[in-house]
Structures are given as C-alpha cells and as structure tokens.
Amino acid sequence: MESGDLRIFQCVAQEGNLTKAASKLGYVQSNVTARIRHLEAEVGTTLFIRHNRGMTLSPAGEMLLTYADKIIGLLNDASKALRATSTPSGPMRIGSTQTAAAVRLPELFVRYYKQYPDVSLSLVTGNSQMLMDQVIGYELEGAFIGCPCDHPDIVSIPVFDEELFVVYSGMGPTDEDLKSKPILVYSMGCSYRQVLEEWLEVGGVTRPVIMEFGTLEAIISGVTSGMGISLLPEIVIRHQIENGLLRTHTLPVGMNRMMTHFITRKDAFVSSALHAFMAMLPREYDMIESGEPSEVYCNQGKAIR
Numbered sequence: 001m002e003s004g005d006l007r008i009f010q011c012v013a014q015e016g017n018l019t020k021a022a023s024k025l026g027y028v029q030s031n032v033t034a035r036i037r038h039l040e041a042e043v044g045t046t047l048f049i050r051h052n053r054g055m056t057l058s059p060a061g062e063m064l065l066t067y068a069d070k071i072i073g074l075l076n077d078a079s080k081a082l083r084a085t086s087t088p089s090g091p092m093r094i095g096s097t098q099t100a101a102a103v104r105l106p107e108l109f110v111r112y113y114k115q116y117p118d119v120s121l122s123l124v125t126g127n128s129q130m131l132m133d134q135v136i137g138y139e140l141e142g143a144f145i146g147c148p149c150d151h152p153d154i155v156s157i158p159v160f161d162e163e164l165f166v167v168y169s170g171m172g173p174t175d176e177d178l179k180s181k182p183i184l185v186y187s188m189g190c191s192y193r194q195v196l197e198e199w200l201e202v203g204g205v206t207r208p209v210i211m212e213f214g215t216l217e218a219i220i221s222g223v224t225s226g227m228g229i230s231l232l233p234e235i236v237i238r239h240q241i242e243n244g245l246l247r248t249h250t251l252p253v254g255m256n257r258m259m260t261h262f263i264t265r266k267d268a269f270v271s272s273a274l275h276a277f278m279a280m281l282p283r284e285y286d287m288i289e290s291g292e293p294s295e296v297y298c299n300q301g302k303a304i305r
Contacts (some may be wrong), residue, residue, distance in 0.1 A: 008036065016056065094121065141268070146260055196231035
C-alpha cells in the first residue's frame with residue numbers, strides 16, 4: 001500500500017467525486033480511477049459506493065480513511081520536521097472559532113507577523129468540533145476552540161476567559177419572552193449554541209425555533225434587527241451595546257463564562273514558527289512560567305509531550 005495511493009484515496013473521499021479529486025490533485029481522471037481500483041484490488045474489498053451523485057465511502061473505506069488520515073498526517077509532519085529551521089519561517093495553519101478570530105486574534109496576528117514576517121500564516125474558521133477533528137487529523141498545527149478538550153491525542157492551553165450574555169434587541173423582556181424567541185446560532189458543534197440550548201432547556205424550552213447562520217456578522221445583524229436572540233461574549237457585541245442596538249441578559253453562574261483553549265496534537269512536531277506563536281499566547285493563567293514557553297506546550301523541534 002503506497003502513500004501516493006493513500007493520498008489519492010483521501011482526496012477522493014473528501015471530494016466525493018473523481019473529477020473534482022483529479023482536478024485538485026492535478027491528475028487526469030483516468031489515472032485517479034485506476035489508482036483507486038488498484039487500491040481496492042490490493043486490500044481486497046470495495047472502498048467506495050458509486051452512485052449518480054458521486055462516490056460515498058463504504059464501511060471498509062471509512063475504516064481505511066481513519067488510518068490514511070493518520071499515516072498522511074505523520075508523513076507531512078515528518079516532512080515539516082526535516083525542513084525545519086531555527087528561524088520561524090514557512091507555512092503555518094491555525095484554526096479558530098469565528099468569535100475568537102473576530103476580536104481576539106487580529107492583534108495577536110499583527111504582533112506575530114511584525115516579528116516573524118517570513119512565516120506564511122493562514123487562518124481557518126469553524127466550530128469547535130470541526131477544529132478539534134482537523135487538529136487530530138494533522139490538518140491544522142493548532143486551533144482556538146470554545147470548550148475544554150479531553151481527547152487523549154490533544155494538549156489544551158486555556159487562553160481567553162469570556163463572559164457570556166444572552167443578547168436581544170428592543171426593550172427588556174422577561175425570561176419567558178426571551179425563551180419564546182427563535183435562537184440565532186451557528187451549526188451543530190458550536191459551543192455557544194450548546195450553552196444557549198442548555199439554558200433554554202433548564203427553563204423548560206426543549207425544542208426552540210433555530211435559525212442557523214454561517215457568520216458572526218449575520219448573527220449579530222439578525223439579533224439587532226429583532227429576528228431572535230443569541231448567546232455571545234460581551235467583547236464581541238460591546239460596540240452594539242454601547243450604541244443601544246443590543247441589550248444583554250445575564251446567565252446563571254456556571255453558564256455565564258467560557259474559556260477559549262488553544263489545542264495542538266501531543267505527538268506533532270512543533271516547528272519554530274508554532275513555538276514562537278505559542279510563546280505569544282496570553283500568560284495570565286500561569287501556564288507559561290518566567291516569560292518562557294512551558295516545555296510541556298512548546299518543546300521546540302520535538303513532539304509535544
């Protein structure tokens with residue numbers, strides 16, 4: 001089983017279509033088709049279910065993809081380790097929730113880029129579960145997520161502590177009025193959505209009207225226009241509050257705070273670029289001592305323990 005075949009298999013699984021996979025890989029479609037058939041013959045089972053809409057993984061294909069993600073991730077990690085230099089440089093992919101990306105990361109990224117201009121920093125946004133999956137799958141070097149993570153392959157550092165509020169527009173309604181309104185949220189996997197649904201459930205609302213939005217700006221705009229309520233950190237909607245566009249409703253203790261964590265894989269190679277980035281993370285929780293990155297989290301040139 002060759003790594004090249006696994007990379008093709010992984011791409012077809014992600015795209016669900018031979019034509020799209022071939023285009024992404026820069027191959028002709030017949031070559032991709034032949035490599036998939038060769039791989040299926042080698043493992044002795046069907047890896048894809050073919051249908052009019054494309055290709056779907058078979059149960060055996062889903063099993064192989066789990067191993068392929070790990071193998072390809074380790075190969076990419078090894079390549080990064082061999083190319084690494086002591087001076088931060090090269091590409092670095094970081095993930096983040098949209099709220100952290102909107103208000104917490106711009107200043108951090110500006111400081112980082114000024115100090116390390118040779119690093120090509122890219123940011124991927126998504127919900128916490130998606131970001132955890134991408135870090136575990138070696139697709140991201142690290143990510144800011146809005147919930148604790150106890151996965152055995154992950155190291156987690158608390159970085160930003162936020163106070164959360166139910167936000168709405170108009171005059172102050174009662175709890176019952178708020179809980180009867182539609183909730184404006186991200187897709188499943190969002191930590192803020194989970195807290196808001198738990199608050200509603202405690203209040204007896206088990207099936208709220210849900211409106212899903214793809215961006216933070218759309219949620220804030222929808223709440224401002226009176227479409228419904230949402231749950232957001234105070235720092236995100238401070239401007240709207242100061243201008244009277246939004247009002248806040250306090251949550252009970254135990255629901256009213258959320259810690260943003262920065263996560264990395266335990267066994268991943270820590271490049272000098274990632275080491276320098278982690279050294280800039282907030283230190284108010286004493287996770288990094290004496291102004292130096294903690295060895296547990298920033299062991300330069302080695303796997304994180």
